[in-house]
Amino acid sequence: xxxxxxxxxxNPEKSFLLKEDVTEIIVPAFEGEMxxxxxxxxxxxxxxxxxxxxxxxxxxxxxYVEDGIVExxxxxxxxxxxxxxxxxELEKSKLQDLLINAEKESNKxxxxxxxxxxxxxxVDVLKSLN
Amino acid sequence: xxxxxDLKKRIASVKSTQKITKAMKMVAAAKLRRAQESAxxxxxxxxxxxxxxxxxxxxxxxxxxxxKLLSGSGNDKVHLCVVMTSDRGLCGGxxxxxxxxxxxxxxxxxxxxKELKIITVGSKGNDxxxxxxxxxxxxxxxxxxxxxxxxxxxDKVGKMVIEKFGAEEFDVCTIFYNQFKNVITQIPQAQQIxxxxxxxxxxxxxxxxxxxxxxxxxxxxxxxxxNISTQIFKAMLENSASEQGSRMSAMxxxxxxxxxxxxxxxxxxxxxxxxxxxxxxxxxISGAESL
Numbered sequence: 001x002x003x004x005x006x007x008x009x010x011n012p013e014k015s016f017l018l019k020e021d022v023t024e025i026i027v028p029a030f031e032g033e034m035x036x037x038x039x040x041x042x043x044x045x046x047x048x049x050x051x052x053x054x055x056x057x058x059x060x061x062x063x064y065v066e067d068g069i070v071e072x073x074x075x076x077x078x079x080x081x082x083x084x085x086x087x088x089e090l091e092k093s094k095l096q097d098l099l100i101n102a103e104k105e106s107n108k109x110x111x112x113x114x115x116x117x118x119x120x121x122x123v124d125v126l127k128s129l130n
Numbered sequence: 131x132x133x134x135x136d137l138k139k140r141i142a143s144v145k146s147t148q149k150i151t152k153a154m155k156m157v158a159a160a161k162l163r164r165a166q167e168s169a170x171x172x173x174x175x176x177x178x179x180x181x182x183x184x185x186x187x188x189x190x191x192x193x194x195x196x197x198k199l200l201s202g203s204g205n206d207k208v209h210l211c212v213v214m215t216s217d218r219g220l221c222g223g224x225x226x227x228x229x230x231x232x233x234x235x236x237x238x239x240x241x242x243x244k245e246l247k248i249i250t251v252g253s254k255g256n257d258x259x260x261x262x263x264x265x266x267x268x269x270x271x272x273x274x275x276x277x278x279x280x281x282x283x284x285d286k287v288g289k290m291v292i293e294k295f296g297a298e299e300f301d302v303c304t305i306f307y308n309q310f311k312n313v314i315t316q317i318p319q320a321q322q323i324x325x326x327x328x329x330x331x332x333x334x335x336x337x338x339x340x341x342x343x344x345x346x347x348x349x350x351x352x353x354x355x356x357n358i359s360t361q362i363f364k365a366m367l368e369n370s371a372s373e374q375g376s377r378m379s380a381m382x383x384x385x386x387x388x389x390x391x392x393x394x395x396x397x398x399x400x401x402x403x404x405x406x407x408x409x410x411x412x413x414x415i416s417g418a419e420s421l
Contacts, residue, residue, distance in 0.1 A: 011175065012175050012281040012284075012363050013168060013172060013281065014168070014172070015174055029343060030343070030344060030352075031343055031344055041341050042340045042341065043340060043341040043342070044182060044185070044186065044341075044342055044343075044349060045342070045343040045344075045349070046349055046352050046353065067356075069179075069349075069352075069353060069356075071178070071182050073340075078178055080175060082281055082285070082359075
């Protein structure tokens with residue numbers, strides 16, 4: 001029996017990625033990283049800034065996301081996100097820009113705890129990528 | 131009857147107008163393809179979003195404490211209408227169709243004694259509405275700088291709506307836009323986004339129990355604001371495809387009309403030229419005869 005399932009990553013502009021031979025996906029869920037294998041129970045969760053790792057027959061792909069929702073059902077995983085970047089195509093200068101923006105955001109004085117937490121997460125993740 | 135010179139000038143001017151409308155039609159056709167593509171590509175996102183929200187809201191146990199964006203503020207007094215139009219004219223009935231739809235809705239609200247607030251997106255709608263509803267318009271947003279509809283802009287509108295809802299400035303929010311069906315048909319739509327009209331969403335009969343992490347309420351609270359932006363973005367995409375489609379058919383008509391007019395004017399020109407020649411000939415002949 002194959003251990004593969006289907007994922008679809010959709011951003012508002014288009015269907016970003018469609019893969020049918022995924023063996024494992026690791027997503028930065030809000031309450032911690034979460035690995036999903038085939039036949040996982042149906043789940044809905046949302047994402048915090050972090051790295052999505054997709055393991056498939058054709059190799060490993062990594063993506064940086066800032067937010068999103070993940071739904072897993074009947075071995076179909078859909079991931080809705082408005083900000084996703086392929087790490088392979090991500091240039092250093094772009095990374096720096098993102099980092100600067102995130103730091104600015106987290107240093108704002110009037111900011112709710114939750115957005116502060118998210119901004120800090122962003123900074124941490126981006127720093128680790130550098 | 132106009133003189134030969136006048137006719138000549140008119141023919142030249144109609145011809146140059148025709149050239150412009152023809153060029154605009156070509157441009158609109160090229161843009162339409164892109165806009166239509168992105169409208170179609172954007173659909174899965176909003177559909178998925180709707181599905182997830184439907185699954186969530188049907189699973190929610192405590193209806194009373196459901197997030198306000200879903201259940202409404204409990205009142206039905208102040209209506210916010212987001213009227214989405216284009217920034218450019220010369221696109222046939224595109225803008226006036228939306229405005230007509232919106233105005234009839236406003237009239238109904240006034241009849242029911244509801245309070246009305248308007249946000250206009252796109253300068254054309256603002257121009258048309260401010261004469262009658264000037265005092266009701268609380269904001270006007272225009273995205274003249276951005277070339278294509280993008281999610282960032284939609285998010286700005288969405289955040290503004292949510293902020294105003296949070297400040298209890300309105301109870302019900304409806305967006306107006308043109309849904310793109312095909313090049314000649316665009317259907318003006320009024321879609322209520324706050325409170326979310328769950329009954330309108332397609333019924334997903336599957337009895338799935340999801341595991342939620344964190345719990346339903348928190349996910350809903352996170353998801354609903356995103357859904358607002360998504361719906362607005364969807365409306366923007368549909369709108370931009372509709373705008374180009376509408377412009378294309380309007381310009382096609384204009385080009386054809388200009389062509390007809392050129393034909394008519396040319397016939398008139400030829401006739402009067404011929405008449406002038408005949409007149410001169412008669413004059414010469416009668417002059418020769420009298421000698």
